[in-house]
Amino acid sequence: MLYTNTSSQDGPEGRVSSTIGAITQMMRSADLGPGDQLPSEATLSRDLNVSRTVIREAFxxxxxxxxxxxxxxxxxxxxxxxxxxxxxxxxHGVRTEQISVQQVYDVRRTIEQRTAALAALRRSDDQGREILAHATAMKVHADAPEKIMEHDLGFHLAIAKAARNPVFTLIVGAFEGVTRQTWPIGWRSRKDQAEQAIMLDLHEAIAGAIVEGHPQRAADLMAKHFDESIRALIVAGIS
Amino acid sequence: MLYTNTSSQDGPEGRVSSTIGAITQMMRSADLGPGDQLPSEATLSRDLNVSRTVIREAFxxxxxxxxxxxxxxxxxxxxxxxxxxxxxxxxHGVRTEQISVQQVYDVRRTIEQRTAALAALRRSDDQGREILAHATAMKVHADAPEKIMEHDLGFHLAIAKAARNPVFTLIVGAFEGVTRQTWPIGWRSRKDQAEQAIMLDLHEAIAGAIVEGHPQRAADLMAKHFDESIRALIVAGIS
DNA sequence: TTCTGCTATCCTGTATGACAGGTTGAGGCT
DNA sequence: AGCCTCAACCTGTCATACAGGATAGCAGAA
Known part of the structure; x- marks a missing residue:
């Protein structure tokens, strides 16, 4: 008495895929929002006529x-x-060489010009303060690259959040992992302190433009920042 | 003899998460590329000292x-x-109202201005032909909205591919599902044939700018296209 | 009466064994 | 040499069992 399941037709992709579809459709029908609970595995197993194994893999x-x-x-x-x-x-795309680091930075440049402009228009006071705080913190820890990097990442993410469009936040966040791997390379390629200072000053200038509410200036400075970063990576031999 | 597993410490997130990490690290170490095979479930189960259940859920x-x-x-x-x-x-984000349709279109506008410009610079002849073919096909099927939509989606995706940066393709592709759900609304809100013709002409003009290699014109027309599309959605009452 | 602590119950995480059915390569037959 | 068959391997699914986290309800104490 193995297959009692002749009634429910599995798609050509197997039961787990069908079950994923059934669960998403159930979420849709019940109009579930963030935080709402789904049925238990046992319940779904009964209702959808599949084993708990399948439910778990779908989950x-x-x-x-x-x-x-x-x-x-x-x-x-x-x-x-x-x-x-x-x-x-x-x-994964970068590791398998399906995406190059420069391609990532080109997308970031495109996206973050826009987030900078939007942040200048829409930031709350708290968000403005946070952006500025990251920029100044980068200068304070001038001898601890690790900390500079963390504040750099926080800076860009804070700007994305201040743009008040979660899709931008999603995209900027998507690049955080890759940036964390390539950032030290770019930093080391800025040989003297003067070059490093230019980068730190740019961050402060961007923060200033956002805090003061100048979208065009913020976007232009952000573009300049990325031009400079991409140049630094090229100097370091990153393809 | 249940837990023989005291040697391998599970992270605080459970064995499946640790196993996912172990497998990705293994892919990294072995420098596996697209198409390369992973070890069998049974092998991994032995090597990582977890049950096949855990391996399967990680997979x-x-x-x-x-x-x-x-x-x-x-x-x-x-x-x-x-x-x-x-x-x-x-x-999911749109369905749960964590993202609005307008926010999606704002991101698309930002991204696709860039893909249009890049496509004008980098398209192959075949890609140019494909983009143009989608644009003209939209006019031919003027009475079959379904087909117009499919060619519209194909048009934007073809431009992204012609930009020769897979990250852009990824992002444009991410919005295909949402676009498929909102496109008919925007189309219906263009009441008379004149309004519909404007939209179709814009697509043809964008294709022309890309084929003829005018990045600035392509970007400007793309921006105009999105301004018009967003306006159409607002008219239809989409928030 | 109200608060606290314990327990029964529900639920998820993991292991094990079993079997159906797809995939593939090694031999053997023509 | 070419084709066919089959055994070995592999994934998909099911059933069962048990450990341990979460929680509500009940009992006893203040």
Missing amino acids: RSLAAMRLIELSVGKRATVAELDYAALSPLIE | RSLAAMRLIELSVGKRATVAELDYAALSPLIE
Whole structure:
């Protein structure tokens, strides 16, 4: 009495895929929002006529796509958007040489010109302060590249958040992993302190333009910043 | 003799997460590229001292993130970049009202201005022909909105591919699902044939600028196109 | 009566064994 | 040499079992 399942037709991609579809459709029908609970694995197993194994693999898939969140002992919940969701994919593309670092920086340049302009228009006071704080912190820790990098990443992410469009945040977050791997290379290629100071000053200038509400200036400075960063990476021999 | 596993420390996130890390690191160490095979589930189960269950859930997660590809009977292989990888995440964000349609279009406007300019600079002859073909096909099927939409989607994706930066393709592809759901609304809001003709002409003009190699003109026309599309959605009451 | 602590219950994480069915390569037959 | 068959391997799914986290409800103490 193995297959009692002749009634539900599996798509050509197997039961797990069908189940993923069924669960997403169920979320849609029930109009579940972030934080809402999904049925338990056992319940879904009964309702969809598949084993708990299949439900679990479907859950894992949905969790990997950041549509739901799993935690032990508790039911699965609908997930909030997470800016880190896309990082693994981009890192994989770069590692397998399907994406070059320069291509990543070209996209960042395009996106962040816009986030800088939007941030200048839409930032809250708190967001303005946070952006400025990251920029000044970068200068303070001038001898600790690790800390400079963290504040640099925080700087760009804070600008994306201040642009008040979560899709931009998502995209900027997607590049954080790759940036973390390539940043030290670019930093080392800026040989003397003068070159390093130029980069730090640029960050401060961008923060200033955003805080003072000059979108065009913020965008232009951001473009300049990326031109300079890309140049530094080329000097270091990054393709 | 249940837990023989005291040697390998599980991270605080459970064995599946640790195993995902171990597998990605293994791919890195072995320098696996797209198409290369991973070890079998049984082998990994032995090597990593976890059950096949854990290996399978880790594989499902990696497959959901599009880092690997699974197929029955064959071993898992390292995946090529797939422009459709991000669609589910964006759709989820829109469905749960964490992202608005206008925010999606603002990002598309930003990105596709750039892809249009790059396409004008870098397109191959074949790519130019394909872009133009989509634009003219949209006019031919003027009475079949379904077909117009498909050629519209193909048009924008072809431009992204002609820009020769897979990250742009990835991002443009991410919005295909959402666009497919909102496109008909925008189309219906263009009441008379004159308004519809404007949109079709714009596509043809963009294709022309790309084929003739005018990046600035292509970008400007693309911006105009999105301004018009966003206006049409606002008229239709899309927030 | 209200607060506290314990327990029964539900739920997820992991392991194990079993079997159906797809895939592939090694031999053997023509 | 070319083709065919089959055994070995591999993934997909199911059933069952148990450890341990989470939680509500009940009982006892203040």
